[in-house]
Amino acid sequence: MDPSQAFSMRVDDREASSPVLAALRGHPQFRIQVERLPVGDYLIDDSLLFERKTLMDLAASIKDGRLFAQAERLANAGPRGALILEGSTRDLTESRMRREAIQGALVTLTLFFGLPLLRARDPEESARLMLFAARQQRAFARGAIPRHGKRPRGKARLQSHILQGLPRIGPERAKRLIEHFGSIEAVIAADAEALTAVPGIGDAVAESIRWAVREIPAGYIPSARGFFAALHAPRTPGRRCASSP
Incomplete structure (x- = not known):
């Protein structure tokens, strides 16, 4: 790949041992630099800022009150911010977090902090999501993705x-x-x-x-919705969180 076309990727040094960083190194499209970031975990081209949380991390940050302080910093950082939620529905079950608490957190993050939520199954998919986002950012900037309201003529x-x-x-x-x-x-x-x-x-x-x-079979539910479907599943008995946001 032409080095001039590579994406600049600045990674917070607290993610140095993360399997996501190892997965990112497998993508030659990224020029990676590890340093301390004041906000977020991954900064692409100084314009896209990602905070990555496993679903267990999400539950823990709701319980200890860190989540919304982090969300406020991410939303006000300057670059366009987004949150990557990584893991399986099993992680949510094991966290024993009440469904209402998680739903309340997701509503607050999206509607009130304006942060997009991206779902990934594993570290490799988290890395691919960031690569896709970087490509789309470049394509949008050069006009390859038509803006809303601009209709092509002819x-x-x-x-x-x-x-x-x-x-x-x-x-x-x-x-x-x-x-x-x-x-x-x-x-x-x-x-x-x-x-x-x-x-x-x-x-x-x-x-x-x-x-x-191709036609979508009746009853098919895309895998990306599995996370949200899990929120409406019957509650697993166990310790409850003291309060919901």
Whole structure:
């Protein structure tokens, strides 16, 4: 990768032993520097600031009162802040935190502090989320992601705009898909083998497109919602938190 195109990643030194840092080092797109950050855990291009918490950390910080002080600093830091929640629903069960306490914390973080919450299963997924965010930040800055309210004019631009709503499809791939298939309808109807005949569309991209356009089976719940579904599961007997936020 061209070094000039790499993302600057400043990592708080208290995350030095984190498996997330090890996962980040596996992505050559990042130029990593470990130092003490006044706020947050990971700072990308001085514009995206992430605080990472395992779900057990989240429960502990609710109990000891640290969570909202951290959230206030993150929200007021300057760079765009977000919170990554990492772990499985089993972690929530083991924390024995009341469902209402966790729900109250999530409502406060999102609605009143304005912090986006991103879910990750494990450290590797946390690292990938930050890489995706860095790429989207660059794409948005150069206008590759159309802003709300700006509608493309002309049929070709409109078709490109629609196709860029598919996963891993940018302006160049959208152009190649239209040139190859002739219409959006044909792109949507194409199977994975036909999609890979387009230059720049490999197996992974083709499967991502097929995943996005195929019909969702009845009763299917995306895995990203598993965390929130767990909040509504029957309460596990055990010690309760003294109060909810």
